[in-house]
Amino acid sequence: MQTLLLTDTEVKSLLSMPEVMEAVEVAFKQKGYGRVQMPAKSYLHFKKYNGDLRTMPSFLEELDVSAVKIVNVHPDNPSKNGLPTVMGVVVLIDPATGYPIAIMGGTAVTYMRTGAAGGVAAKYLARKNSKIVGFVGAGTQARSQLMGLIEVFKKFEEVRVYDKSKDAVLRFISDAKTAYPDTFKIVASENVNDATSAQPQISLLLQRPQGNQLF
Secondary structure, three states: OOOEEEOHHHHHHHOOHHHHHHHHHHHHHHHHOOOEEOOOOEEEEEHHHOEEEEEEEEEEOOOOEEEEEEEEEOOOHHHHHOOOOEEEEEEEEOOOOOOEEEEEEOHHHHHHHHHHHHHHHHHHHOOOOOOEEEEEOOOHHHHHHHHHHHHHHOOOOEEEEEOOOHHHHHHHHHHHHHHOOOOOEEEEOOOHHHHOOOOOOEEEEEEOOOOOOOO
């Protein structure tokens, strides 16, 4: 047997939001049925570097799929190191033998999976006529969440975005207009209250931290 090695760029080129959402929904259902082994994350804290490392093993028993994700969170990476806040590696394991089927970059998997989870949640929990979405944070997860929500709602009347970094808001707006032309009006909010104003037509709010550009 040979272990397949995939860079994060290769993984990203192979992923699509509809496929990821389908896989996430199946995994959620299996977890709900009690057919998944997924112990709590284990952490290593790198206090002097303001970061941590987390390991996340899982086994979908009925589907016979097992993997471990190793992921970091280093908030200072974008400004100090020119790296994403979150990076990861995924090891896909053959449950029958323990053989590593694949070792792959986990950064794209992480942001796509998180956006897909938000999309699946909105599919079942958000009002079907949701027209306005507000984001607090204009980084990586805001982008992937928007990808997931577009799959569910197809379009919005308005997208509101606030971030403490004005540059991050401008990048988000530019990228969103390029990725989704004529799909919604996008508004830069002056503060959190503007982005989350409790008007009757606002039915969906997602809060995500600032991160790197990934559209």
